[in-house]
Amino acid sequence: MKCLIIAAGRGSRFGARPQSKPLCPVKNRALIEWVILAARQAGIQDFVVVTGYAGETLERHLRTFSKENAISISFVHNAEWEKENGLSVYKARDRVGEKFVLLMSDHIFDAGILSRLMAQPLQPDELMLAVDFQVQDHPTADLDDVTKVLAKDGKISMIGKKIETYNAFDTGVFLCTAAIFRALEETQKTGDFSLTGGIRTFIEGGKAKVMDVKGAFWIDVDDENAVARAENLLALHA
Numbered sequence: 001m002k003c004l005i006i007a008a009g010r011g012s013r014f015g016a017r018p019q020s021k022p023l024c025p026v027k028n029r030a031l032i033e034w035v036i037l038a039a040r041q042a043g044i045q046d047f048v049v050v051t052g053y054a055g056e057t058l059e060r061h062l063r064t065f066s067k068e069n070a071i072s073i074s075f076v077h078n079a080e081w082e083k084e085n086g087l088s089v090y091k092a093r094d095r096v097g098e099k100f101v102l103l104m105s106d107h108i109f110d111a112g113i114l115s116r117l118m119a120q121p122l123q124p125d126e127l128m129l130a131v132d133f134q135v136q137d138h139p140t141a142d143l144d145d146v147t148k149v150l151a152k153d154g155k156i157s158m159i160g161k162k163i164e165t166y167n168a169f170d171t172g173v174f175l176c177t178a179a180i181f182r183a184l185e186e187t188q189k190t191g192d193f194s195l196t197g198g199i200r201t202f203i204e205g206g207k208a209k210v211m212d213v214k215g216a217f218w219i220d221v222d223d224e225n226a227v228a229r230a231e232n233l234l235a236l237h238a
Contacts, residue, residue, distance in 0.1 A: 001100060023061055031106055034108045035105055052077065096178075103172065109217070130211050135166065
């Protein structure tokens with residue numbers, strides 16, 4: 001199974017941090033390296049990374065990283081990186097096969113989450129999202145930025161950053177089928193280039209499933225405060 005990582009965005013909330021957000025140092029390692037190494041620990045050896053803003057810098061770094069760690073990494077460039085992240089996913093439609101893992105370059109997570117997710121049954125017209133049902137006093141989630149999920153009977157009913165009724169958080173760890181590309185193609189025809197827009201197509205058909213991460217650690221590293229929290233979290237789980 002291949003792993004698709006979207007890493008095209010600018011990451012403007014980091015201010016003076018490095019030119020490429022995925023290369024932001026977290027505990028002496030680039031942010032995206034934590035993502036790749038967790039996925040490798042879960043058993044994945046073949047990665048496709050979608051680059052965009054400062055793409056040449058990121059690709060050069062990851063080519064060196066791949067050689068040093070014997071990991072296969074190939075690249076897709078999204079020249080329209082200023083659009084929403086669903087377009088980055090769609091750009092890789094010919095590179096990942098019928099079933100694949102989808103990760104965010106700025107979400108660090110326990111490899112156990114992905115190991116369990118990859119073992120879940122999934123039909124060719126479904127997708128599955130790892131979610132965290134701890135929505136009260138969460139140690140790492142930024143309530144102003146985290147994508148919220150309303151789940152019922154193992155499926156997503158609603159998803160979005162602004163929904164008012166929710167019972168889980170999106171961890172950024174997905175198990176997908178090629179059906180996601182057909183969904184994204186349809187939503188992009190309406191001008192919606194978000195990944196969430198494509199997921200809503202699955203929701204309408206009752207095909208968007210969830211898996212509870214059961215307290216395993218994860219964090220969306222979006223600003224300086226999140227870097228500090230991530231470093232503390234990684235120290236605890238070293």
